[in-house]
Amino acid sequence: MEFVGEKLLQVVIALAIFAAVIGIIMLLVDRAPKSVKDKVTVAGFLAPAAILMLVGLVYPAVRTSMLAFTDASGNGNGFDNFVWMFTQPEALTTLRNTVIWTILVPLLSTSFGLAYAVFIDKARGERVLKSLVFMPMAISFVGAGIIWKLVYDYRGPNIEQTGVINFFRDALGMDPKQFLLDAPENTIFLIIVMVWIQTGFAMVILSAAIKGVPVELIEAARLDGANAWQQFRNVTVPGIRGALVVVLTTITIATLKVFDIVRTMTAGNYDTSVVANEMYTQAFRAGEPGRGAALALVLFLMVLPIVVYNARVLRKQREIH
C-alpha cells in the first residue's frame, strides 16, 4: 500500500509540475511586448514539444549514427561495422531473415485478414467471429511468444508430449518434431506467430473499409452481370485501396522492428535472428555498441521509405476527399 501511495504521490507531483510549466509559459507569453507577441506565442508553445523532440529523438538519433562508426572501445573505425554486417555469415543470415519476415508477414496477414473480412461480411454472428480473430491483437508479443513456444514444445518419441502440435502428431502416429531447431523452416514457424497476431488488425481495418464501399457500386456491378470474384476484384479492392496500403505499410513497419517474438522463442539461435534482435544482442550482451548502432541505423533506413510512402499516400487521399 505504501508503495502505491508513493507512486500516486509521484504522479500528482508530476502533473503539478506539468501544469506549473504550462502556466509559466502562458504567463510569459502573455507578458511579451505587443510588437513581438505573435512570434513569442508561437515560439512559446512550440518550444516544449521541440525541446522534448530534440532530447528524446534527435539527440539519440545523432548519437546512434555516430556510434555506428566506432568500435567496442569507442574509437572511430570507419565503415568496419557495416563491412562486418554485410560479410559475416551470421550477420547475413540476420539480414536474410529480416527480408523473409517483411515479405511474408504483411502479405499473409493482409491476405488472411482480407479474405476473412470479405467472408464474414454481413454473416450471422459477425461480431463474435470478428472478435475471435481480433483477440490475439490484445496479447503482447512476448506473451504470444511464450504461448507459441509451449505450442511447439518438444519431447522425444515415447515420452508424453507437452506441446499441442506434437501431441496431435503423436496421436496421428507421426514422430514429434523440433519445430524451433531446424533452419530454415523454423523462421516460418516464428512468422506464423506474427501473422496470428497481425491478421486481426488487418481484418478489422479492412472490414470497416469494405463496409464503406458504396452499395450502389456493388449493385451496379451485379446488374452488369459481374460474378462474385469480379465484384471483389474490380469494385471492392479499388474501393479499399487506401485502407490496404495503410494495413500493409503498418504491418511491414511492425515486422521490420520485430524483436520480442524472436527473443522469447529462440533468442536468435538456430539461424532465426533478425536485425532488431541482433542489434540488442550486439549492443547489450556482446559489448559491441558500435555494431548494435550500425544495425539500428540499417533498420532505420529500411523503415524510412515505407514511412515516407505511407505519409504520401495518406496526403494524396486527403487531397482527393
Next chain:
Amino acid sequence: MKKTKYLLPVAAAGVLALTLSACSGDGGGGGSTAGSSDCSAYDTYGKHDGKTVSVYASIVDIEGTNLEESWAQFEQCTGITVKYEASKEFETQIGVRAQSGTAPDVAIFPQPGLLATQARAGYLKPAPKTVSDLVDKNWSPDWKKYGTVDGTYYAAPMLANVKGYVWYAPKTFKDKGWEVPKTWDEMMDLTKKIADDKTMKPWCAGFESGEATGWPGTDWIEDVVLRAHGPEVYDQWVNHQIPFNDPKIVDSFNKVGDVLLNQDYVNGGFGDSRSILSTAFSVAGQPVLDGQCAMHHQASFQAANWPAGTNVAEDGDVWAFMTPPIDESKGKAITGGGESVGAYKDTAEVQAFLAFMASADFANNRVKLGGAISANKGLDPNNAQSALDKQSIQLLQDPETVFRFDGSDLMPSAVGSNSFWKGIVSWINGSSAQQVTDSIESSWPKS
C-alpha cells in the same frame, strides 16, 4: 494585469519546490539487529565512533539482509555504521558512479573482470597490507590471483559458489548397485553400464535459458578443460594466450560430446540429444528424481531447483558428487565463482571494514545464516547450514584443490556472454566442435 505581477514569482517558486521535492529520493537502508555484546574479537579493528562506511553491491533481498546481519556485531563493537546499498544494476551502475565521482567507499564485485576494469581505470585503492596478509593466511593463492590486477593486490574474496557437481539419486544408485565414480573413466564406464541396463538414460541435461541459452554447456566445457589439461592451459585459454580453437579445447568439446552428443546417453525424460536445447535448465534435473535419468551436471545452486521437500543429502532423495578428475596428474580441480571486496577510499574505518570482511569471523557469521559458503580456511565447515554446503566448503578448503573461476565470466562479453553460448547451441544442434571453436575464435575482440 495587476494580478499576474505577483503570480509569476509564486508560480516559479512553486515549480522549484515541486522539483526539489521530487528529487529527494528514498532514504538509505535501516539499521541491523545487534548480536551478542562480546566485543573482544573485534578489538583488532579499533574504535571508529561516528564513522560511516558505504558499501555498494549486487546482492539484494534476503541475501542482502543476511550480509548486513553478518557485520552487525562489527558495527556495534567498532562504532562504524555500514551503509549498505544493493542494486541488480550494480554491474553498469558502479562504472557510472565511479566516473561521476560518487563511488561508494567499498564495492562488492560479483566477478573479477569488473574489478580489473575499475582497478585499471585508477578508481580503486590497493588493498591495505593487513587485508593482503589476511588473504595469504585464509585463502589459497588461486583466490588471491583473482583480486590481483597487473601485479597490484586490490580486493579480498568474500563468498563462493561451486560449479561442476553431478547430481544423482542415492537410492537408485544403491538399488542398481552403481558406485559413485572416482575418475572420469569410471564415470564413462558407469555411463555405458547405465545405458546398457536400459531402465533409464544415464544423463539428462537442459541448456535452455532464454537469451542465455547454452550457458550450462559452457560449464561442462570449463570443467573438462581444467580437469583434462590442467590449470595452466585453462588460464591460457581464458586469457586468450592460446586460441579458442586450440586442439586441446577442441578435444575438451569432444570429451563432453562423448556424453552429450551420444543418443544412448542423453536426454533422460526429454528425448534425444537435441532436446537438451529445448529443455529449460531449471527443470532438466527433474528426471533424476523421477527415475528417468541417472545423472545431471549442474552447479551447487541446483539444490534450490529441486521441488520443495526434496531431501538433499548423501542418504536422501538427491545428492551430488564433484565431476571427477580426468588426468589425475593435474590434481583435484573445481570451477566456481565468488565476489571480491574492493575499496574506493583508504580511510582507517574503510581499512578496518576490509580487514573484517577478509577475516574468518565474517565468513563464520555469514555461513551460519545459511545459503552461502566461502573458501576462507578459517571457516568452520560445521557452520554450514546444509550437507551440500558443508561438502562444498570442505572441497574448497582442501589444500590440494585447484580452484578456477568460471571461464565464461572471465572472457570478454562478446565471447563469454555471446559467442560461447551460441557456439554451444550450434554444437549440440549438429555443428562440429572444430567449426564451433573456429567461429568462437573469430568472434574474440581484436583489441
